[in-house]
Amino acid sequence: MNFIYALNFKMNKTATETKEYMQKFDSQNRTVIICAPFTSIFEIKNNHKDALIGAQNVSEFTSGAHTGEIDAKMLADLGVKYCIVGHSERRKFNHETDEQIAEKIARLVEQNITPILCVGEPNKMAFEESSKFVENQIKLALKNVQSPVIVAYEPVWAIGTGDVPTNEQIENMCEFIHKCLNELNIQAKVLYGGSYNSKNYKTINNAKFVDGFLIGGAGLKLDEMELIYKG
Numbered sequence: 718m719n720f721i722y723a724l725n726f727k728m729n730k731t732a733t734e735t736k737e738y739m740q741k742f743d744s745q746n747r748t749v750i751i752c753a754p755f756t757s758i759f760e761i762k763n764n765h766k767d768a769l770i771g772a773q774n775v776s777e778f779t780s781g782a783h784t785g786e787i788d789a790k791m792l793a794d795l796g797v798k799y800c801i802v803g804h805s806e807r808r809k810f811n812h813e814t815d816e817q818i819a820e821k822i823a824r825l826v827e828q829n830i831t832p833i834l835c836v837g838e839p840n841k842m843a844f845e846e847s848s849k850f851v852e853n854q855i856k857l858a859l860k861n862v863q864s865p866v867i868v869a870y871e872p873v874w875a876i877g878t879g880d881v882p883t884n885e886q887i888e889n890m891c892e893f894i895h896k897c898l899n900e901l902n903i904q905a906k907v908l909y910g911g912s913y914n915s916k917n918y919k920t921i922n923n924a925k926f927v928d929g930f931l932i933g934g935a936g937l938k939l940d941e942m943e944l945i946y947k948g
């Protein structure tokens with residue numbers, strides 16, 4: 718299966734550490750998107766000319782008086798092709814709303830950057846409830862979108878905890894997300910994210926309706942990822 722692997726470095730790796738990582742990086746012909754901190758983006762491109770570059774956030778505004786913000790045009794100019802939006806950590810710690818997330822997505826699309834929209838229920842809940850929660854997130858974030866997107870299903874309770882859903886749970890939700898996006902007429906890939914690593918990848922890789930993975934902790938380690946790329 719030709720999976721997409723999107724690595725979310727989060728607030729890890731200095732520019733120097735990213736440079737070292739990229740000098741040893743070997744995607745083994747896999748589709749690997751490296752979503753590094755803004756300060757490291759230059760090092761991705763400089764040390765690996767074919768790497769797919771992602772960011773982890775973007776301003777909902779265009780350039781102007783927004784101290785400390787980064788606009789989508791600045792990302793595009795650096796060769797950024799993908800950007801994570803609405804990660805649960807930003808929804809929680811930075812109080813990002815669905816309306817802001819929709820604006821950020823609009824700014825990215827204007828610059829031909831593919832959004833990687835993160836959705837997922839905050840706690841373990843029955844499918845009926847979690848699917849409603851996720852559907853609402855999708856509809857609000859993508860209400861004005863026609864271009865292709867990537868949606869990452871990340872149950873918040875699985876992120877960084879080692880507590881992963883069963884394949885059946887992943888399949889049910891990813892199938893549901895594909896259905897929602899079809900109804901909205903949006904072309905999309907659906908990723909799974911949350912504690913995906915070298916111990917569980919063989920199992921999770923068998924889940925149907927999954928086009929790839931959004932990977933946090935494991936993505937920081939080259940040797941762990943090499944195992945995973947081998948399949």
Ligand code: PGA
Nearest residue numbers: 876877911912932933934
């Ligand atoms: P994790 O993070 O793989 O460390 O659980 C995933 C994410 O937050 O995107």
